[in-house]
Amino acid sequence: MKTLWQQRNHKGSGYRFHAVSLAMLIALVMSCARECLAQQGTTTAPSATGNSNPPPLSGRERWNRYLEETYLSPGPYVVSFGAGLAFQAFDYPREWGGGFAGYARRTGNQFGIIVLQNSIQESGEAAFHYDPRYFPCRCTGFWRRTAHAFEMSFLTYDQNGHKQLDIPQIAGAYGSGMISALWNPRRFSPWVQGIQTGHMQFGFVMGTNLVDEFRPEFQRVKLFRIFMGDKKP
Numbered sequence: 237m238k239t240l241w242q243q244r245n246h247k248g249s250g251y252r253f254h255a256v257s258l259a260m261l262i263a264l265v266m267s268c269a270r271e272c273l274a275q276q277g278t279t280t281a282p283s284a285t286g287n288s289n290p291p292p293l294s295g296r297e298r299w300n301r302y303l304e305e306t307y308l309s310p311g312p313y314v315v316s317f318g319a320g321l322a323f324q325a326f327d328y329p330r331e332w333g334g335g336f337a338g339y340a341r342r343t344g345n346q347f348g349i350i351v352l353q354n355s356i357q358e359s360g361e362a363a364f365h366y367d368p369r370y371f372p373c374r375c376t377g378f379w380r381r382t383a384h385a386f387e388m389s390f391l392t393y394d395q396n397g398h399k400q401l402d403i404p405q406i407a408g409a410y411g412s413g414m415i416s417a418l419w420n421p422r423r424f425s426p427w428v429q430g431i432q433t434g435h436m437q438f439g440f441v442m443g444t445n446l447v448d449e450f451r452p453e454f455q456r457v458k459l460f461r462i463f464m465g466d467k468k469p
Contacts (some may be wrong), residue, residue: 352412360404410434
């Protein structure tokens with residue numbers, strides 16, 4: 237039977253994990269928001285419609301997308317630094333201590349998760365001939381567009397333009413979390429902390445879909461333009 241101290245410590249660890257989860261998710265979404273909003277001049281894929289199928293990606297386009305989103309763009313590094321700060325603030329995991337060494341391990345941990353997640357997802361999407369891109373809804377209304385963003389966190393389009401369960405994206409989120417438990421402290425289990433990390437990664441997928449869905453509106457908001465560093469009036 238657990239002592240009262242052990243019970244309190246166990247509860248405290250649970251509260252700490254949820255606090256870290258929230259702080260990390262906020263850091264990740266805000267970091268990704270800056271990256272997504274900065275892409276104002278880039279060419280984007282067409283919005284998803286019921287009658288028009290998006291053009292499929294070629295093998296070279298898939299490879300370039302993987303390199304860009306995993307290694308070559310600032311996004312993965314900004315996200316990793318932001319997540320490292322969130323984990324550092326809550327001393328999670330506590331075995332890694334504080335200071336620069338602890339921050340470096342937490343940042344490296346998040347970057348490793350990103351590499352794993354993108355590698356699993358992009359290779360799986362290619363194998364299934366699924367489209368890894370997010371296509372904004374051409375519908376109107378806040379709730380309908382929000383529902384579309386959440387729906388497309390679980391679904392994607394195949395090469396014929398039909399919606400399919402996005403198994404590679406789900407596998408990427410949870411597979412990366414479970415594998416990352418192997419280089420975390422020994423008390424971490426792929427089936428407990430690994431799945432919890434998968435929850436956070438999948439929450440990040442939902443958050444980035446929302447940012448992509450409402451990007452035009454965000455770009456018109458002065459607060460977000462300041463956050464982007466845009467000095468235009």
